[in-house]
Amino acid sequence: MSDFDLVLTGQVVRTDRVIENGFVAIRGGTVELVGNGEPPAARERQDFGGSYVLPGAVDAQVHSKSQLGQEDFIWSTRAAAAGGVTTVVDMPYDAGFLVCTGDRVRQKIKEAGEQARVDYALYGTIDPGDGPKHIAGMVEAGVSAFKFSTFNTDSKRFPRIPPQDLYACFTEIGRLGLAAGVHNENDEMVRAAMASVEASGITDYRAHALSRPPVTETLAMAEVYELGAQSGCSTHVVHCSVGRGYDLCEAYRQQGFDTTVEACIHYLTLDEENDVARLGGKAKINPPVRPRAEVEALWRHLAAGHVTVVSTDHVSWSESRKADPVMLKNSSGVPGLEVLYPLLVKGLIERRLDITLAARLLAANPARLFRFGHRKGALERGRDADIVVMAHAPHRYNPEESGHNFVTWSPYAGIELPYRPVATYLRGELVFDGKDVLAEPGTGCFVRPPALRPSLAKNESVAA
DSSP: OOSOSEEEEEEEEOSSOEEEEEEEEEETTEEEEEEESSOOOOSEEEEEEEEEEEEOEEEEEEOSSSSTTSOOHHHHHHHHHHTTEEEEEEOSEETTEEOOSHHHHHHHHHHHHHHOSSEEEEEEOOOTTTTTTTHHHHHHHTOSEEEEESSOSBTTTBOOOOHHHHHHHHHHHHHHTOEEEEEOOOHHHHHHHHHHHHHHTOOSTHHHHHHSOHHHHHHHHHHHHHHHHHHTOEEEESOOOSHHHHHHHHHHHHTTOOEEEEEEHHHHHOOIIIIIHHHGGGGOOSSOOOOHHHHHHHHHHHHHTOOOEEEOOBOOOOGGGSOOSSGGGSOOOBOOGGGHHHHHHHHHHHTTOOTHHHHIIIIIHHHHHTTOTTTSSSSOTTSBOOEEEEEEEEEEOOTTTSSOSSSSOOTTTTOEEEEEEEEEEETTEEEEOSSOBOOOTTOOOBOOOOSOOGGGSSOOOOOO
């Protein structure tokens, strides 16, 4: 009898090629062999024919606990499993609980561990009055990165950190070998633009983009990339909706600095003139969804290798917080875990781009960004056998249909998707069978960086 526990066959997608008639052999929850042709014997074999066998996604930006009494890890990770996301990286801005000390990190690890159906990693942040004093303690507790904001969304839950404090924090984070992620909107310019919009009397969907013009993003990006360059810290912009921002990131990279940038799936899918106009508050996101011309500019950057990571920025606000006819009164953010993989695959196919980009942008690159690429993010020997199988099954997305989402609304409702996940494996175990999420709360494990070595202290994205 073979000592392989499981063999999967199909079109195996790695970061550099697709293996036709391929197989992945798994033992003890890890990938042991990848090849093509006749697969080895195993205790169990699943044949997926012409379907794509891809690495499970690492969603770099998830907000599981932004609203009290709403979604938690039980639900966010259920949607994740159904969407082929096998690791969620959760943000530190929980309602009533800023994750800003080592003790708070440990408390969140414990609480998430009781609920999570897939694996999870955590961001840490700071209380504005603390500066960098708790950063080392959070690294010891196991955070994978740090998150800051240049815009004051909420002084308690989501505060602005001024540049002098960012610099001090970046210096400490750089010393410890992790990356600093930043919400990139210039506070002063946004507030001035908001005041101008309010004075104009515009309250419909147009108000949001007018209150946050592209320069508010790029000015903040230039500031944080320069702070990273001067402090020696890996600097990551957690969402960019405009092509100019990717130009800035690439310019710093060409100068030898470790700068990275994230394109949320909504910026690659939705546009202002069609979708925001139709959806109103249900498409309000910070930074805003931009016109179609900007969407296509982002796809050109993606094809050129200038996008490091694609994520969801998932948050499941109650519908009452997304339905105000006065656009600026709505909460910002949308759910997306169940459709991250299907939406990106759709975009790649429509633009005749290589499916291997999905393996890089959703798995290999985020795993490296968060310093656990030795364990996650690729169908390679010794990595966790985190796998999603995407089958050609054209359908119109209905967020109510599956029952895997805490909310029943989605800005992606009604979109035609050519592929859908039919199986998700977490460390070699089936957690989604194409219909039902099989993983119970508590299945997921906490993922953290190893003791950092110099070779791991800098993000090296998989080249496009």
